[in-house]
Amino acid sequence: MNAVTPSEVMICAVANLLDGSRHIAVGAASPIPAAGAMLRRAIDEARGGESVRISILGSVDHNVFTNGSTELFDCAAQGRIDAFFLSGGQIDGQGNINLVGIGEYPETKVRWPGSFGSAYLYFLVPKVILFREEHTPRIFVDKVDFISAPGTSDKNTYRKGGPIALLTGKALFRFDKDKGSFDLQSIHPGHNLDEVAQATGFTFGHDDSPPTTSDPDPEILNLLRARVLEDLSETYPDFANKLRAEIAALSERTN
Amino acid sequence: MAARLSNGCKLALPVDYAGVSMAMIQPILDSGVRDLDLVCVPTGGLQADILIGAGRVRSLETSAMTLGEAGGAPCFIRAMKSGALKMRDSTCPAIHAGLMAAQKDLPFLPIRGLIGTDVLRHRADWKIIQNPMVEAEDKIVIVPPIAPDFSLFHAPLADKDGNVWIGRRKELAAMAYAAKRTIVTVEKIVDGNLFDDENLSAGIIPSLYIDAVAEAEFGARPYGLWAEYGKQTEVLMEYAAQAKTEDGFAAYLSEKYGAEVLT
Numbered sequence: 001m002n003a004v005t006p007s008e009v010m011i012c013a014v015a016n017l018l019d020g021s022r023h024i025a026v027g028a029a030s031p032i033p034a035a036g037a038m039l040r041r042a043i044d045e046a047r048g049g050e051s052v053r054i055s056i057l058g059s060v061d062h063n064v065f066t067n068g069s070t071e072l073f074d075c076a077a078q079g080r081i082d083a084f085f086l087s088g089g090q091i092d093g094q095g096n097i098n099l100v101g102i103g104e105y106p107e108t109k110v111r112w113p114g115s116f117g118s119a120y121l122y123f124l125v126p127k128v129i130l131f132r133e134e135h136t137p138r139i140f141v142d143k144v145d146f147i148s149a150p151g152t153s154d155k156n157t158y159r160k161g162g163p164i165a166l167l168t169g170k171a172l173f174r175f176d177k178d179k180g181s182f183d184l185q186s187i188h189p190g191h192n193l194d195e196v197a198q199a200t201g202f203t204f205g206h207d208d209s210p211p212t213t214s215d216p217d218p219e220i221l222n223l224l225r226a227r228v229l230e231d232l233s234e235t236y237p238d239f240a241n242k243l244r245a246e247i248a249a250l251s252e253r254t255n
Numbered sequence: 256m257a258a259r260l261s262n263g264c265k266l267a268l269p270v271d272y273a274g275v276s277m278a279m280i281q282p283i284l285d286s287g288v289r290d291l292d293l294v295c296v297p298t299g300g301l302q303a304d305i306l307i308g309a310g311r312v313r314s315l316e317t318s319a320m321t322l323g324e325a326g327g328a329p330c331f332i333r334a335m336k337s338g339a340l341k342m343r344d345s346t347c348p349a350i351h352a353g354l355m356a357a358q359k360d361l362p363f364l365p366i367r368g369l370i371g372t373d374v375l376r377h378r379a380d381w382k383i384i385q386n387p388m389v390e391a392e393d394k395i396v397i398v399p400p401i402a403p404d405f406s407l408f409h410a411p412l413a414d415k416d417g418n419v420w421i422g423r424r425k426e427l428a429a430m431a432y433a434a435k436r437t438i439v440t441v442e443k444i445v446d447g448n449l450f451d452d453e454n455l456s457a458g459i460i461p462s463l464y465i466d467a468v469a470e471a472e473f474g475a476r477p478y479g480l481w482a483e484y485g486k487q488t489e490v491l492m493e494y495a496a497q498a499k500t501e502d503g504f505a506a507y508l509s510e511k512y513g514a515e516v517l518t
Contacts, residue, residue, distance in 0.1 A: 058271075066425070067423075067425045068273075068423075068424060068426035068429060069270060069426045070348065070351040070425075070426065071425075073351065099319075100344060101335075105373065105377060106335065106344075107336060107338050108335065108336075109336070111331075111332045111335045113319040113327065113328070114298070114318050114321075114344055114345075115319065115344060115345075115346050115372075116297075116298065116319045116346070116347055117297075117318065117346055117348060118346065119346035119349075119369050119372045120347070120348045120349070120367065120369065122368070123367060123368040123369075123370075124367060124368060147372050147374075148373070150371040150372060153371055156392045157370045157394060158367055158393060158395070
């Protein structure tokens, strides 16, 4: 078994979820999703597959859009983006996300930045991965105070996309579109079901003894620690340095 | 240029990375203009936060307000809690659709998504209609035009005829097409005509849409200007720390701009 850091577990989980995606869009402030997308690209290239296109929003170097910030949304509408990431100040058991605030709108007692493109992209991008590293009942609530974007829509609403999974620092959930709720897929190493249940403010489906999020194959871990770390250093230098330090500390502990 | 702005006008500002005319904050504060209706295309940051904190803004239409790595926009957050700001929460493509409706002088444009969101629920000016082109049920949201009285941004180059080069930052062109008037600061005003270089032409907003241009070197700072210079995150962090309290912001405004918070 390989020793892997918690960030690496999440990055590999993202890369698995992205299997089959050809164009992945990532927000500028999302190093773990970006690393997952870069790992997906590295895996596909190493296996001789088609190269994945990654668009990092707001980046000059990792973004080929030439029609301004509207182009991402036009691309999404036409099905030219396969996967995207969203998060939330609150995420509930129905897959609704809240990026606006806590309390009665508009004079919310806690105000977050706002919905960004979520109220649109959640409907149109086939694979939306919800990512929030902090896993607490403050974030994972029974019902969000404000719906920036709903997890599901009625059958008469035009909807080509939506959430497929929720990845946190403790676990990976799959979203069941028909039931409109989450099922626990696996728990990351070092965590357990009781802890996950206590940290989650909504109910979710699960096996009696859910599996552990699997460690990556040595081949994949090598790609991550070599090529992907190098790719990351250009765009997310602080995160790349932090990850390097975590890996170094881990190998010291295990030696 | 700031003297052209009038009280109660609708002013459009670009997203942080697209070319923010930070250089115009001083003249806007000095002009005493107030009750601005800001539209952020499609999100707002430091520039909008300073204007809000300084008491110059009546309403805000945006899909988000953030200082990026430096965290939340402190004056915006305070104004939301106190109810001082009329907020029109939006989503990025709805801002773009509104500008495009204005560009084409249409009464509305349809936009996908949004149905079932609280963003839509709180926007009395947005409607759900049946797609008139099909028999089957197909609800779609329509949004009215966003026609700013002024669009304001910063770009690398202009010429003496008032043509402005924006490269691939086409949201700036969308802002200029939609607005009644457009005011621009640039790094450099060059002699000759930008259209003389055919390679530049696809990235030019012609003077047809431009009302005033002024030179302001490093006019986007602390924000960056694409390939020209980078963002000064540490300056944003300092602002976030100082503007955390109302008094801290008032001191910042006085020290940096010699301006007062209007009440």
